[in-house]
Amino acid sequence: RxxxxxxxxxxxxxxxxxxxxxxxxxxxxxxxxxxxxxxxxxxxxxxxxxxxxAIIAKPNFNNSFVCSDKGDYTSNSTYKANLNHLLYTLTSNTEIDYGFYNSSYGRDPDKVYAIGLCRGDVKPDECRSCLYNNTILLPRYCPNQKEAMKQDEYCILRYSFRNILGIMEDHPVFIQKNIHDQSGNLGTYNQFLRTLLDGLSNQAAAGGSLRKFAEANSTGMNSKTQYALVQCTPDLSQTDCSDCLLSAFGQIHLCCNGKQGAVIFTPSCNFRYEQYPFFGPVADIAQPSTNTSGPVADIAPPSTNTSAAKGNDGNKSQTVxxxxxxxxxxxxxxxxxxxxxxxxxxxxxxxxxxxxxxxxxxxxx
CATH class of the missing domain: 1.10.287 (Helix Hairpins)
Known part of the structure; x- marks a missing residue:
């Protein structure tokens, strides 16, 4: 060949x-x-x-704490011992399934007050876990401060030397904003967002003594869906809850005007809005036992022009x-x-x- x-x-x-x-x-x-x-x-x-x-990941709450300068304690003081005891026992009541813990321990002038609040869509076990983590972290972040606050995505913890139960406080303010800008007419978007938030505010404020929380989504301009939730500590009156949220909403034009999302915390209320799902269905509240104070909360459903985001728990956004x-x-x-x-x-x-x-x-x- x-x-x-x-x-x-x-x-x-x-x-x-x-x-x-x-x-x-x-x-x-x-x-x-x-x-x-x-x-x-x-x-x-x-x-x-x-x-x-990473760009669309959850907000970073690692540094979301406030250390007050209203008073200090020493490491071997009675106040320190009372604080340790209170934080250790705060979430020990497993009958509480509505996400709000409040307690006090000790006698004046070393008495300590604490409040723990979980987001309304967080399950009881996850709520207690979140608050427990904050009871460990907050004294480390704010060593020797008599008053401090730690925000997390799913819960908030406060303690103080003064009675903080039933008292509306809208400062200090913790803010994180989405880095992405809203497309389209800013005025139209702001009006749409405010309408959504105002409706949720009315719904949350009307909640009972166990929970003041509301969440919803609504489709607005450019067929984009806006997701939002609002919450007050349930020890507030309806008026105080509305006033707290109104004050918090006022922060939007100062920090986050034109942004697709933001999360704003105050000691007594908080809210968040995004253009992606970040919450799950409202957690159920069991019928309280006879030794549990407070009526069963009336959790109103979202308005007819909005619908609750689907999901199994508070980690829905991360899963998506x-x-x-x-x-x-x-x-x-x-x-x-x-x-x-x-x-x-x-x-x-x-x-x-x-x-x-x-x-x-x-x-x-």
Missing amino acids: GLDHRGYVHPTKCLYQYDNFLHLKSCSNFMENMAKVCSRLIFQSAICLFFAQ IIVGSIIAFVVVVVLIIISCIYLRVRKPREKPESKLINWFIVMEV
Whole structure:
């Protein structure tokens, strides 16, 4: 094979076989390079998805604490001992399933008062866990301060040397804002958002002595859905709850005007709004036993033009983000693989002619 009638190697056959060899080698190199490119693309896609998830991740509450300068205590004082006892026992009452704990311990002038409030969609076990973590962290953040407050996504803890139960306080204010700006007409958006928040404020303020909480979503301009929740400590009167939220809403134009979302905490009330789901259904309240003070709270459903966000618990937003990221990652990987296969099939059909031409040019030189 490849010999002419004189027994010599036919140059055309040789060139053809050599070209096939080069072509196979070229294909091998091509696939090797494509594998490297695909690996880089997959890695870069993973990095992009990581940062994309980080951008829409939950607010950071690591530094969300307030240490008051209204008084100090020493490490071996009676106040310190009373504080330790109160924080240790604050969430020990497992009959409380409505997310509000308040207690006091000791005698004046070393008496300590504490309030623990969980978000209305947080389950009892998660509520107690959140508050327990804050009872550990807050004295570390604010060592020797008689009054302090720690906010978390799902709960808030306060303690003080003075009676804080039933007293509305709208300062200090803790604020975090979404980094993304709202698209469209700002005036229209502000009016839409305020209407949503005012409706939730009325609903929460009308709640009972166990819970003053409301959540809803509503579709507004550009067919975008806005999710929001508001909450007061249930020891407040209806008027005090409304006033506290009204004051908190006033912070929006100072810090977060035109932003897609924000979370604002005060000692007595808080609210949050976003353009993605971040809450679950309102947690159930069991019928209180006869030794539990306070009537069963009336939790009004969202208004007819809004609907509660679906979900199993308070971590719904994180689940949505993670699942969305995984799906996006899979789609990107599949597209990359399809592109690699397409290029692998397509390239050999285009290359032989150019390789053959290059070979003949070399031979002629």
